[in-house]
Amino acid sequence: MTDPSALMLREQFGTPEQQRESATFGMWIFLATEVMLFGALFTAFAVYRMKYPLGFDEGSADMNILLGSINTAVLIASSLTMALSIHAVAINKQVRGYLLLLATAALGLVFLTIKFVEYYQHYEQHKAPGISFVSDKPQAAEMQMFYVFYFVMTGFHAIHMTIGVCLVLVLALRTAAGSFRPAYHTPLEAVGLYWHFVDIVWVFLFAIFYISGLHG
Amino acid sequence: MAGQVLSTKSYLLTFAALLALTFTTVMVGYIDLGWGSMFMAVLIATMKAILIASFFMHALLEAKLVKLVIAGALLWFLIMVTLTLGDYVTRAWMPYPGK
Numbered sequence: 001m002t003d004p005s006a007l008m009l010r011e012q013f014g015t016p017e018q019q020r021e022s023a024t025f026g027m028w029i030f031l032a033t034e035v036m037l038f039g040a041l042f043t044a045f046a047v048y049r050m051k052y053p054l055g056f057d058e059g060s061a062d063m064n065i066l067l068g069s070i071n072t073a074v075l076i077a078s079s080l081t082m083a084l085s086i087h088a089v090a091i092n093k094q095v096r097g098y099l100l101l102l103a104t105a106a107l108g109l110v111f112l113t114i115k116f117v118e119y120y121q122h123y124e125q126h127k128a129p130g131i132s133f134v135s136d137k138p139q140a141a142e143m144q145m146f147y148v149f150y151f152v153m154t155g156f157h158a159i160h161m162t163i164g165v166c167l168v169l170v171l172a173l174r175t176a177a178g179s180f181r182p183a184y185h186t187p188l189e190a191v192g193l194y195w196h197f198v199d200i201v202w203v204f205l206f207a208i209f210y211i212s213g214l215h216g
Numbered sequence: 217m218a219g220q221v222l223s224t225k226s227y228l229l230t231f232a233a234l235l236a237l238t239f240t241t242v243m244v245g246y247i248d249l250g251w252g253s254m255f256m257a258v259l260i261a262t263m264k265a266i267l268i269a270s271f272f273m274h275a276l277l278e279a280k281l282v283k284l285v286i287a288g289a290l291l292w293f294l295i296m297v298t299l300t301l302g303d304y305v306t307r308a309w310m311p312y313p314g315k
Binding site for chain 2: 021024025028029031032035036039040042043046047049050051065069072073076077079080082083084087192193196197199200203204206207208210211212214215
């Protein structure tokens with residue numbers, strides 16, 4: 001007989017399953033609003049990309065494809081460790097889950113570090129609109145617009161990553177404290193969904209900013 | 217669903233497929249396909265997104281209500297893109313008063 005308190009069942013829910021579904025449903029609703037947030041930015045990017053294809057291709061050709069590809073691999077690896085940590089807790093291997101959560105947070109920090117190295121490189125090369133922007137290309141003004149989109153969209157993504165790393169670290173501590181077990185680890189699942197969603201956003205950012213101008 | 221977790225092997229396979237698609241998109245990116253370059257980049261990104269949502273996020277194992285939320289989010293995003301681009305793309309097609 002499972003101790004009811006072990007299931008962390010709140011009084012408004014009839015069953016642990018109903019409680020889990022409500023929490024997951026809430027996280028998906030939140031992610032739907034995030035689709036709207038990033039979706040508006042992607043739509044605006046599409047409009048400007050069609051209006052100024054040359055300048056946007058020039059801007060994209062400036063991107064550091066090596067660092068971008070490494071960051072993509074790092075983020076995909078962090079999604080793997082996130083999924084595996086939930087799996088580990090679900091089969092009652094809390095220590096493994098704890099270590100995998102730490103690995104997830106570490107990979108998230110590696111991603112952010114590489115991202116800021118790139119930002120610094122753009123700044124050094126005078127590709128920071130509003131602060132210092134110099135280009136001898138004929139489409140300099142259009143390139144500047146590309147960089148505005150680049151900094152706003154990857155910046156929004158980096159903020160999401162920072163929040164994600166904090167959430168994962170809190171969950172790692174709670175896992176170490178023994179708060180989660182196979183019967184109850186809904187917070188892990190909810191943050192996992194958020195983490196994977198942020199990964200999906202990066203996949204599209206990588207495509208539109210790094211890949212599209214690679215042939216130039 | 218609780219307890220309906222995927223196996224470690226399926227997660228590792230998803231990870232390998234995502235890395236392979238990342239390598240593919242970089243290789244395809246070096247080929248000049250004109251407007252097709254952006255199309256291929258977004259197409260491969262969509263394939264990666266479907267893999268992440270299906271396997272890492274277990275979207276296919278979730279309740280109908282969750283699937284409805286996902287479909288709703290995609291539908292509203294498509295409405296936004298279609299109506300916005302429908303305006304901007306067709307503006308050059310014919311003269312209109314006040315131009």
